[in-house]
Amino acid sequence: xxxxNHWKDTVKPIIYSEIKGNSSRFxxxxxxxxxxxxxxxxxxxxMEHYGHYVTGMTNQVVWGTPHVFAIFLIVAASGALNVASIxxxxxxxxxxxxxxxxxxLAVALLTGGLVVLVxxxxxxxxxIVAMTHYNFKSIFAWNIFLYVGFMxxxxxxxxxxxxxxxxxxxxxxxxxxxxxxxxxxTGTGSIFGFLVARxxxxxxxxxxxxxxxxxxxxxxxxxxxxLAACRGSGREVGDVVIRKLSRLLGVFAATVLxxxxxxxxxxxxxxxxxxxxxFILLDGGIYTFLFWAGQVVVGGIIPMILVFRxxxxxxxxxxxxxxxxxxxxxxxxxxxxxxGGQAYPLELFPGMEVASSFNDGVISGYTPSLPEIGLGLGxxxxxxxxxxxxxxxxxxxxxxxxxxxxxxxxKT
Amino acid sequence: xxxxPDFSPGRRSFLSAMxxxxxxxxxPGVMLYAISKSSSAGANATGTEVSSAVRWGxxxxxxxxxxxxxxxxxxxxxxxxxxxxxxxxxxxxxxRKVEIRNPETGHSKSLPVMCQHCEDPPCVDVCPTxxxxxxxxxIVLVDKHTCIGCRYCMMACPYKARSFIHEVLEDQKxxxxxGKGTVESCTLCVHRIDADRQPxxxxxxxxxxxxxxxxxxxxxxxxxxxxxxxxxASKQIRADLGLNPGIxxxxx
Numbered sequence: 001x002x003x004x005n006h007w008k009d010t011v012k013p014i015i016y017s018e019i020k021g022n023s024s025r026f027x028x029x030x031x032x033x034x035x036x037x038x039x040x041x042x043x044x045x046x047m048e049h050y051g052h053y054v055t056g057m058t059n060q061v062v063w064g065t066p067h068v069f070a071i072f073l074i075v076a077a078s079g080a081l082n083v084a085s086i087x088x089x090x091x092x093x094x095x096x097x098x099x100x101x102x103x104x105l106a107v108a109l110l111t112g113g114l115v116v117l118v119x120x121x122x123x124x125x126x127x128i129v130a131m132t133h134y135n136f137k138s139i140f141a142w143n144i145f146l147y148v149g150f151m152x153x154x155x156x157x158x159x160x161x162x163x164x165x166x167x168x169x170x171x172x173x174x175x176x177x178x179x180x181x182x183x184x185x186t187g188t189g190s191i192f193g194f195l196v197a198r199x200x201x202x203x204x205x206x207x208x209x210x211x212x213x214x215x216x217x218x219x220x221x222x223x224x225x226x227l228a229a230c231r232g233s234g235r236e237v238g239d240v241v242i243r244k245l246s247r248l249l250g251v252f253a254a255t256v257l258x259x260x261x262x263x264x265x266x267x268x269x270x271x272x273x274x275x276x277x278x279f280i281l282l283d284g285g286i287y288t289f290l291f292w293a294g295q296v297v298v299g300g301i302i303p304m305i306l307v308f309r310x311x312x313x314x315x316x317x318x319x320x321x322x323x324x325x326x327x328x329x330x331x332x333x334x335x336x337x338x339x340g341g342q343a344y345p346l347e348l349f350p351g352m353e354v355a356s357s358f359n360d361g362v363i364s365g366y367t368p369s370l371p372e373i374g375l376g377l378g379x380x381x382x383x384x385x386x387x388x389x390x391x392x393x394x395x396x397x398x399x400x401x402x403x404x405x406x407x408x409x410x411k412t
Numbered sequence: 413x414x415x416x417p418d419f420s421p422g423r424r425s426f427l428s429a430m431x432x433x434x435x436x437x438x439x440p441g442v443m444l445y446a447i448s449k450s451s452s453a454g455a456n457a458t459g460t461e462v463s464s465a466v467r468w469g470x471x472x473x474x475x476x477x478x479x480x481x482x483x484x485x486x487x488x489x490x491x492x493x494x495x496x497x498x499x500x501x502x503x504x505x506x507x508r509k510v511e512i513r514n515p516e517t518g519h520s521k522s523l524p525v526m527c528q529h530c531e532d533p534p535c536v537d538v539c540p541t542x543x544x545x546x547x548x549x550x551i552v553l554v555d556k557h558t559c560i561g562c563r564y565c566m567m568a569c570p571y572k573a574r575s576f577i578h579e580v581l582e583d584q585k586x587x588x589x590x591g592k593g594t595v596e597s598c599t600l601c602v603h604r605i606d607a608d609r610q611p612x613x614x615x616x617x618x619x620x621x622x623x624x625x626x627x628x629x630x631x632x633x634x635x636x637x638x639x640x641x642x643x644x645a646s647k648q649i650r651a652d653l654g655l656n657p658g659i660x661x662x663x664x
Contacts, residue, residue: 051579051592058501059575062563122561122576122593130560133541140540140564196534196653197570346572348525348649349512356510356525357500358572 014097015399016162019233021392026232033385040378043371044119052122055372060364061342066120069376072217072334073113073383074147074188075210078181079218081106081154083245085181088161088174094244094406097398098226103158104390105225105383106181106218107151112383114147116376139190146184153177162395185214192337199276200341205266209259213330216252220326223249223319225384229391230401238403239315240410246319250307253326256333257300276344279363280336287340290332299329339366460606464548467531468600469630469658470614471637471646472524476624479522482509484625487616488526491601493585504575504590506598507613523664524613524625527552527573527598528649528657535565535574544595550630550658551600559594566595570650571657573597630658 019026047055057064083102087095118124134141157173160166189210192201223245230237264281267273280287303322311318343364348354354361391397403410488494488507496503507526513519529552535544536552543559546552554565566574574597577590584590587603601611609615610627617625628637640646646660 048593052576053497053499053502053578057576057578059504059566059578060501060572062566062576122563122595123559126558126560129541129558130562133543133558135536135539135542137537138540138564140538140562144540191564194538195568197568197650342567346570348510348571351514353513353515354510356508358505358508358510359501360508360510360525360572 014405016097016100016395016397017399018393018395019229019391019397021388026388026392029232030385030388033381033388036381037378037385040116040119040375040381043374043378044124047120047371047375048124054369056367056369057372058364058366060345060359061339061366063338063342064120064366065339065368065372066116066375066379067338068331068334069379070113070117070120071188071338072331073109073116073379075185075214075334076217076221076330077106077109077113077214078150078185078188079214079216080109080222081177081181082215082218083222084157084161085174085178088171089178094240097401097406098222098241100158100161100396101226101229101387101391102222103154103161103177104396105222105387107154107158108383108386108390109218109221110147110150111386112379112381115382116379119375120372139187139194143184143187143191146180146187150177150180150184153180181214182211185211188214192341197346198341199273199347200280200337200344203263203266205259205263209256209263212252212255212259213333216249216256216326217330219245219249219252220323220330223323224327225387227316227320229387229397233391233397235397236400236402237316238401238406238410240403240407241401242315242319246307246315246322249319249322249326250304253300253303253322253329257296260295260333272350275347279344280340284340284343284363287336287343290340291336294332295329295336298325299327299332303329342366462548465631466549466629467631467658468529468550468605469628469637469660470600470611471626471628471640471660471662473624473626474521474523474661474663476622477522477524478622479511479520481522481621483616483619483621484524484613485509487612488598491585491604491612492588492599493583493590497579499578502576502578504577504596506573506575506596521664523661525571525573525649526613526659527569527600528571528655528659529598529600531656531658533655534568534570538564538568540564547602549605551602551605552597553599553602554594554596556589556591556594556596561593561595563595569597570653570655 055064081102083095084099084106086092087099118127121127130144134144136142153173154177157170157177160170160173186207189207192198193204193206195201226245227237229235264277267277280291282288284291303325306318306322306325343366345359345361345363348360398405485507492506494504494506507524509522510525511520511522529550531550533544533546533552536546538544540562541558541560543555543557544552544565545555561576563576566576574595576595577592580592581590588599590596601609601613604611610618614625614627617623626637626640628635630638630641632638641660644662646662647664648657648660649664
C-alpha cells in the first residue's frame, strides 16, 4: 500500500485536452478527407449501379482491391488497440497516456474497413439481411458479432479510461478488449484459414499470422496518427515514447516475417503445395515482386534496420519512415494473400493439365480498377476523419508527451 | 359464442388461399424461392414434401462424353436463360466442359463440371446469411432473396461451380430467378425434378449427345444410377476433401 501511495504521489496525473480544431489546416484536412469519402460513395454507387463487371473483379478473382483495403483496415484496427492494452492490461505506465487515442483509432479503422466491405457487397442494400439472418457455422457470421462486439467493448473501455471516477475498472475492460481483439483477428485470419479448397489458404497458421500482422500494421498506423495529431496541435512528443513505440514496431515487423517464413516453409515441405509456393515466391510476376520487394524488404527488413540501428539523431524521422514502410509492406502482403491466393487456379484434378471456357487451370489476371481504389481510399479517409473529429470533440490526446511528463524517472 | 371470431377450417383455408394468392401476384419470385428455401427442411416448389430419403445424383460416363460436344452446356443455358455478355471473365457458367490431360502419358479426356451438390457443401458452411442451403433431397441452392453477394461461397467452393452476377439481367426465366449482385450455380434443374422430369443437361446428353449422363436417386437401391455405381467403379472430383458430392464420374 505504501508503495502504491508513493507511486501515486510521484506520478502527476496526465492532462488530456481536445484539439482546438479551428485552424485553416484543420478545415483543409477535413475537406480533403470528405472529398475522398464522397468520391468513394460515388465509386460504390457506380459499381452497384452497373454491376461488378466495371471493376477488375471476375468469377475467378471474386475479392478485389476493396477487400485488400477492408482487410488491412480491420486487421490494423485490432492492432491499434494494442497500445492501450500494453498500458492497462500489462501495466506499462508509459503507455497509459497513449491509451485513449489507441481506442479511438481502433474504432475508426474498423469502421472504415467495414464500410468498404459492405459497399463492395453485391447487394449492400441487404445489410439488414446480414444483420438478421445468421448461419452460425459461418466464420463470416461470427465475424459480424466480433466486429460489433469490438466496437461496443472498446467504447466502454474508452469511457472507463476517460471517466476518472471509474478509472479503476479500466483494467478489467482492457483485459476483455484485449482477449476480444485476439479472437477477432483470429476470426479474420480464419476467413482464409478455413478455406479447405484453396491451395494458398487452408492453414491454421493464417490466424496467428493475421494476429502478428495486426500488431504490426496497427502500431504503424498509430505512430503516424499520433505524430500527425501532436504536430498538428502543437503538442510535444518526447524521445522516450517514440523510441519505445518504434522498437516495438521493429519487434512486430520481425514477428510477421517469422510467421510468414513458417507459413511458406511448411507449404514448401508438402509436394502438393509446391505449385502455389512457386507461384508466390518465384514466378508469380506482380505477386512475387510484391512479396519479396513489398512485404519482405520494404515492409519488414528496412523498417527493422531503421528502428534497431543505433542512431542518435533522426529518431522521429526514422519512426515515421519505418511506419510508412510497414504500411506499404502490409498492403503488399494483404494484396498477395487476397488477390494472389485467388489468382492461382483451383486444383480440381491434381497432377493433370486442364483447360476450359471458365479459366480452369489458368493463372487469373486481375487489374485493380479506379472505382475499387476509390472505394478503398474512402475507407482510409473515413477512418482518418473519425479520428480528426474525435480528438476535436473529446479529450483523447494528452496535452504533452514530453519525456518528463511520460516518464517520472526520466533524467536528461 | 356468436361474438367470437369464426376460426372454422373453411374460413382459415380461405384466408390462407387469399394470402397465397396475394403473395403470388405481388412477388412470384419471392414466393417461389420462399417455398424453395423452406424445403431445406420441408416442401418443394410445388408445395409437396421433399424427403431426405431421396438423394439426387448423377453418374457421368467419360467414355461416352465427346471432346467436341457441349450439348449439356447449351441445354443448361437455354433452360435457365443464361446469356453471355461477351465477357468470358464475368459471364455466368453453371456447367462447363473441362479438358484434362495427363502430362505424363498424354492421355486426355473431356468432362462436364457443374455444382457437385455435395453432402457437406463448403458453400453452405461459409454463407453468413444461410442463403446457400441444401435441400433435404441433396440439391444445393442459393436463396436469391437472402444472398448479400459477399462471394465467400465462391472462395469456398472447390469446384469453381459458382458465378457472381456482374451486371443487370433482364428477361430471366420465372423458374430460374437470377439477379445482379447475387451468386448462383447449377440448381440440378430443381424445377424439372419437382415436376418429375430430368435436368436439362441430362436430357440433352441423352437426346443429341453421347448419353453419358445418368440422373437418379442414389438412395434408392433399385434406381438405375444406384445399380450402376454399385456395379462399376466411379469417382468423385476431389474426393479427398470428404464432401461426398452427388455427381460421380465413370472412367475418370
